[in-house]
Amino acid sequence: MHEKLERLRSLDRERNLVARIGAVLGWDQETFMPPAGVAERAEQLAMIEGLAHEKGTLPEIGELLAALGSTDANPPGDPSLPPMDRAYLRVVRRGYSRAVKIPKALVEELARAGSLAQAAWAEARQKSDFKAFAPHLSKMLELRLKVAACIDPAKKPYDVFLDDFEPGSTEESIAKVFGELRTELVALLGKIRSRPQVDDALIHRHCPEAAQVALSEWVLDELAFPRDRARLDKSAHPFTTTLGADDVRITSRYHEDFFVSSLFSAMHECGHALYELGMAPAPEYARTSLADSASFGVHESQSRMWENVVGRSEAFWKSRWPKLQATLGDTLRGAGVEDFVRAINKVEPSLIRVEADEVTYGLHIILRFEIESALVSGRLKVEDVPAAWNAKCRELLGVEPANDAEGCLQDVHWSFGGFGYFPSYSLGNLYAAQFWEAMRKDIPGLDASVSTKAGLEAILAWLRRNIHSKAATLLPDELVKSVTGEELSPRHFVKYLREKYGRVYGF
């Protein structure tokens, strides 16, 4: 049995190695590649993807899984195995079954159609022309529904999709959580809107890119971003990617009239990177499928905890104010830290998700969840998406898009068939607040502790011990129960928002 497991890990590590080679190619494409390199790079990526698929669907993997008792009905396999090995079998079985159940022709059609749909989406968004994108959206939906039917025809397709991002979640469980969240967010937003608005002019003062880079690098040092295992570069959109167990890259972008955008992007991506760099369930599982995140939502909890809970707190900036002012030169001359903290926490309903504040962000996600789950179940037709979007936007946020570019065409996700992805973003906020509450029990004076580097290190050590090192050994609901003693609930996040925005808006 031990030899079979080791053989399985060895095949898995090889597949993982190929995937990391693909990550190097992808990172370079987004950061440094000269533009004309794109055609050949696409072929290089296709070759690596093909090879990874080959390595991930080897019949020997299926034979080893079967010999270890792992089946679709009983993924963790032989009950006599230690829990970590059973968790590993569960993870490998899941990936293997998904990979072998989808016919190669369908995989290739999805890749082609997705590539066309993404290009069509980019053009349609630019022209604010939903009709031009609609046939591509229909095609991606049709193909993804075929995929769902291959994986588990007995399950609701949206639940199959959710499983890719948040294993164990269902439309029903998400709807329940989001239902509670929605009520609370709408009420809180009402309270905030009854108070005088915050003035955030100071974070729109001009700030040269070089100063922003220096700021990001300094803050990354404060967050113990490990320079020997990670680095920050520039790209069109911020992202994190793992090129090796000891090689994680993050990127940021710089707007000279909105310097906090790059600052919080760096903190956000740093949170993802620290998680990636801490996934060490056991030495024998290094570089295997078990050294992965518990879910997209848990991953997002790490980025949002550092960005929002830590990075938008008064305690973090109060002790660092002189250094922040000095790093930015003229930009913050004459400003006070209280005004800065209020400015970075301004709440204002807006049309664009990626620019939303912590309070309205959840409403943007609920809007998308309701529309995509209706689309996938057939309750909503593709052609009716714009009208449904605009109505929900008005209902939830009180604002309405003037066109589809700032409405239902704003996000890329559906164009690559990523139905079920959006909920993870909001779940991340919920996990983060709930983990933070649990951390309070172990770290006295937690909220104030972010003022020092030692305090931040203690937080990272706690996360390493309780979350990062667990990697994918626990399902997200198991993880949240083991760490916090209860099921995922929006109440911690709501409490956090109420207290924080009560201070910011004075109620």
Next chain:
Amino acid sequence: MHEKLERLRSLDRERNLVARIGAVLGWDQETFMPPAGVAERAEQLAMIEGLAHEKGTLPEIGELLAALGSTDANPPGDPSLPPMDRAYLRVVRRGYSRAVKIPKALVEELARAGSLAQAAWAEARQKSDFKAFAPHLSKMLELRLKVAACIDPAKKPYDVFLDDFEPGSTEESIAKVFGELRTELVALLGKIRSRPQVDDALIHRHCPEAAQVALSEWVLDELAFPRDRARLDKSAHPFTTTLGADDVRITSRYHEDFFVSSLFSAMHECGHALYELGMAPAPEYARTSLADSASFGVHESQSRMWENVVGRSEAFWKSRWPKLQATLGDTLRGAGVEDFVRAINKVEPSLIRVEADEVTYGLHIILRFEIESALVSGRLKVEDVPAAWNAKCRELLGVEPANDAEGCLQDVHWSFGGFGYFPSYSLGNLYAAQFWEAMRKDIPGLDASVSTKAGLEAILAWLRRNIHSKAATLLPDELVKSVTGEELSPRHFVKYLREKYGRVYGF
């Protein structure tokens, strides 16, 4: 026949695609990779190398070659095929035969031993301890001799090695060329040493890295370095690498007390890059083994032509002097272009090859050629290398190393078994001068034309037409004959040196 050729090209393109993926991994390792990423990167590279070897030794390639009439005795195959197809078969046959003739165990042993030898060399050089390196050198020599016996037991091993770098060359042909060159260089050096020495203090003035980067980028623009297909980055040692037919990367390094080092590295690597980017024998041969250099020496001719013939000329700098001064800020304040041109052309015998001037460089190479050819043929024993080195150094250059670090341990090449590599460097200078002479017939006022961007563009167009686009369709001796109408001869290079250094040293 046509279908077989196309199938061969298709398999070859696939092997090439894998090799380019390896180039991406290698480039990233030398430029941006965080240090701790090295272990996993080595595994990624090993996987890609294994895959490239697999794709390059497919039995189907052997079958296609045979079907097209290509054998070791008749590499270009069927005489009825057009010349370009025959050149292609010659190139593929060569690579395929070499790859399949060397047993996998020997390849792996070479990789392992080479990796150990390189590490041992680095340490031995640091400690100036040849004895510690000697067993590794013996091992590499032994393994490389085995390789030579696999490839062609009837040939002298050194000729087999030379064939890897300069197809068609032999120890005898190189010895003949170097014999003539040696006499001339020694005579010229004697003349130079009889004249007052040039003062080069101004090129050792302090110059910040940022100013050097700006200088390199400007000069690259002057040389029509295509930004959409290439870029410059920083690494420990300057190099050029091809990540795709439209994606070539060059690197440089910056010494703040010797700014011309980065300047000439950029021009040198730019020459390599322009060659790589111009290798387009015919559309159907894009991304195949035919889209490669004629030889290492021809490659080196392109880098040295731009670096030395163009980049160290008075005409190049005279018109650009105000811009050069402005780009460097304080560094060249008060200096004159005549002094600058003299400084960048100072000749002085020294111990280190990579720091040598144009005149003494050839003597450094002759020294290495004589030692390595004696080693390979058994005329010289490994333990006697230091003494032989020091004696030849005194004889050729009039200086003697105080220790082996600045003597026979200074270069990395032998540690990876690269016997036969060194001659290419000098052949590059010879080709460059001979090509330049041929160019004179087509471009009136060639030497003066480098003063304008249009003039440089005309030179590049000539190189594209006569050399770059030919790629590997011609053997180096065929290329030099077709371009210059005669065999390779040191006389053009010697004439170039005499005229130039006559001006610099006033004789």
